[in-house]
Amino acid sequence: MNATAKHRPGDPAYNFGYLDEQTKRMIRRGLLKAVAIPGYQVPFASREMPLPYGWGTGGIQVTASIIGPNDRLKVIDQGADDTTNAVSIRRFFHRVTEVETTEETADATLIQTRHRIPERDLTENQILVYQVPIPEPLRQLEPRESECRKIHAWQEYGVMHVGLYEDIARWGHIARTYDYPVMVGGRYLTAPSPIPKFDNPKMTKMAALQLFGAGREKRLYAIPPYTDVKSLDFEDHPFEVQRWEEACGLCGASESFLDEVILDDHGGHMYVCSDSDFCRHRRDEGHRGAMAGHDVVRVLTEQNP
Amino acid sequence: MYVAVKGGEAAISNAHGLLADERRGDRALPELSVEQIAQQLGHAVDRVMTEGSLYDRELAALAIKQAQGDLVEAVFLLRAYRTTLPRFGASEPIDTAAMAVERRVSATYKDLPGGQVLGPTYDYTHRLLDFDLLDTDRAVPAPHESEEEQQPMARVADILGQEGLLEPAEEAEADAPVADVTREPMRYPAGRDARLQALARGDEGFLLALGYSTQRGYGGTHPFAGEIRMGTVSVEMVPEELGFAIEIGEIAITECDMVNQFGGDAQRPPQFTRGYGLSFGRAERKAMAMALVDRALRADELGEETVFPAQDQEFVLYHADNVEASGFVQHLKLPHYVDFQSELELVRRLRREHAEARGGDDTGPGQQEAAE
Numbered sequence: 001m002n003a004t005a006k007h008r009p010g011d012p013a014y015n016f017g018y019l020d021e022q023t024k025r026m027i028r029r030g031l032l033k034a035v036a037i038p039g040y041q042v043p044f045a046s047r048e049m050p051l052p053y054g055w056g057t058g059g060i061q062v063t064a065s066i067i068g069p070n071d072r073l074k075v076i077d078q079g080a081d082d083t084t085n086a087v088s089i090r091r092f093f094h095r096v097t098e099v100e101t102t103e104e105t106a107d108a109t110l111i112q113t114r115h116r117i118p119e120r121d122l123t124e125n126q127i128l129v130y131q132v133p134i135p136e137p138l139r140q141l142e143p144r145e146s147e148c149r150k151i152h153a154w155q156e157y158g159v160m161h162v163g164l165y166e167d168i169a170r171w172g173h174i175a176r177t178y179d180y181p182v183m184v185g186g187r188y189l190t191a192p193s194p195i196p197k198f199d200n201p202k203m204t205k206m207a208a209l210q211l212f213g214a215g216r217e218k219r220l221y222a223i224p225p226y227t228d229v230k231s232l233d234f235e236d237h238p239f240e241v242q243r244w245e246e247a248c249g250l251c252g253a254s255e256s257f258l259d260e261v262i263l264d265d266h267g268g269h270m271y272v273c274s275d276s277d278f279c280r281h282r283r284d285e286g287h288r289g290a291m292a293g294h295d296v297v298r299v300l301t302e303q304n305p
Numbered sequence: 306m307y308v309a310v311k312g313g314e315a316a317i318s319n320a321h322g323l324l325a326d327e328r329r330g331d332r333a334l335p336e337l338s339v340e341q342i343a344q345q346l347g348h349a350v351d352r353v354m355t356e357g358s359l360y361d362r363e364l365a366a367l368a369i370k371q372a373q374g375d376l377v378e379a380v381f382l383l384r385a386y387r388t389t390l391p392r393f394g395a396s397e398p399i400d401t402a403a404m405a406v407e408r409r410v411s412a413t414y415k416d417l418p419g420g421q422v423l424g425p426t427y428d429y430t431h432r433l434l435d436f437d438l439l440d441t442d443r444a445v446p447a448p449h450e451s452e453e454e455q456q457p458m459a460r461v462a463d464i465l466g467q468e469g470l471l472e473p474a475e476e477a478e479a480d481a482p483v484a485d486v487t488r489e490p491m492r493y494p495a496g497r498d499a500r501l502q503a504l505a506r507g508d509e510g511f512l513l514a515l516g517y518s519t520q521r522g523y524g525g526t527h528p529f530a531g532e533i534r535m536g537t538v539s540v541e542m543v544p545e546e547l548g549f550a551i552e553i554g555e556i557a558i559t560e561c562d563m564v565n566q567f568g569g570d571a572q573r574p575p576q577f578t579r580g581y582g583l584s585f586g587r588a589e590r591k592a593m594a595m596a597l598v599d600r601a602l603r604a605d606e607l608g609e610e611t612v613f614p615a616q617d618q619e620f621v622l623y624h625a626d627n628v629e630a631s632g633f634v635q636h637l638k639l640p641h642y643v644d645f646q647s648e649l650e651l652v653r654r655l656r657r658e659h660a661e662a663r664g665g666d667d668t669g670p671g672q673q674e675a676a677e
Contacts, residue, residue, distance in 0.1 A: 049432075050433050078415070080487075084423070084428070085429070088431070134520075134522075135522070140522050140525045145524045173574070259414075262414050262417035265457070267464075272415070
């Protein structure tokens, strides 16, 4: 142990990946159970982490317990690598593991994400780790955990359907745009974490393993590769995803999730791809959006130093 | 030895002596100055000013020193001083759009005019103890100063408001009286001005827990931090004898605009609703928690069911004040001999009657006498 510790990469004051090996083993056991029961929330002894609860402590613990020295890590928040929290988490892992980090979706073996699934299809050689604030899809309808556990055990998900129906009665639409509930493997109602519902269709039969960590709520869950994931809907109100009337101002993409950027005080705005890696690849391939050349584009496409 | 009751005068004076001694600590160490507290424990000062409802860094620092860092006690000290001050008027509303901004973040837009300005924040620090701080002689380099002049920063609430996406702020008439919860008893249902005042004075921990409860399903309002900005604003007042506004000073504040769950009905198109938080200095956690609770307390006026603690005006506002709460919880230390003696007499009598009714079998299982 000591002999290997000598050459172990990462901050010498901490174990590789920050967590001690016992903790990692405990989390891995939880993850194995989660993979064995797709969509089921496995309680785990979540640790206090040096980043605040709600900022990715669950995802960080999952990543920390499965990362190895040969992994290549990508961290995104809102789809982008340069978002402050993504930068902070990437730095943290660099400090405690010295693994290679990358912004290239295709090159990463491990992708930790908050609020997005990359636009590019993931492969069997990749693991997607989601940061999850509220793992319980029923939470807004039933605040008590003791009740929610029973609802899952009995598979009595009527309350969720009624909730969606009430939206239709009031608004004419299901008024949920993110954290849109899904059924995993035909058994467990599951929270996809607050990804936009735009990303829900990417979850089903995904080649990559999807792991979910909720640190504050102390739950792990998983969607194994090629598992069926169905977004709840009704025959006469089928599930549909967001669409924009404009395309990305930088790369012209019309099929990606777009963020709105405010340009001035008078309502001027543009849209840009939320997935910064996807957008960069398109620009490198020569695609140009309507705003190419505008000053703001320079700011938005500046590479991280 | 615990010596009861009378002749407490000497005991009290000895207690004060012990307190002063403990406060001073090891005489071999230099005494902490109020300036050091104001400079180096700025967040504590901000919290005490906010909950003490008095913007004065020196007095707040003094209160913290006197209270040995017990911030609720310091709030109490500051409030007790504040209450003696004469009230000579109300200021004009501060204009936070004209703030000299030190920090401004929006969670709703990737970029916006004026940009995202992190400023001094713990947000992206890793919470690893910095052992370098054990050394008190370290040179701290001056921060990098941006050379660019600050661009005007429209408030996110105003940007959303232009499209009608966010409900407009209530406009008060210029001469409408301003509620003052320190001068009038609270009446329920309380107006938003009184509620916001009570929340601004409310205990950070209590509001934090309540705000958090709304995020965990106990009255969800789907909040987005539309904007948090921190910096200095000028305070203006119209003296009666002048009839026009003059600047009387500058204060540092933190403002939080939460953009919440949309509403709307047959008359009004769907639009997001507001929650608002404001604190002195850099009390950002407080401002955010306040904004969550403010929105939760608007359940009634927005036609939502009020079933959870954070939505209940009386529950929230009666219990948010830590000076009131601390006093009453700790009053249990005061003598209650008389009341307790009366209870003792009754319980002894009831036990006797209970035993008689059971035919002389005085104490059955589970009937052990409580510790006396």
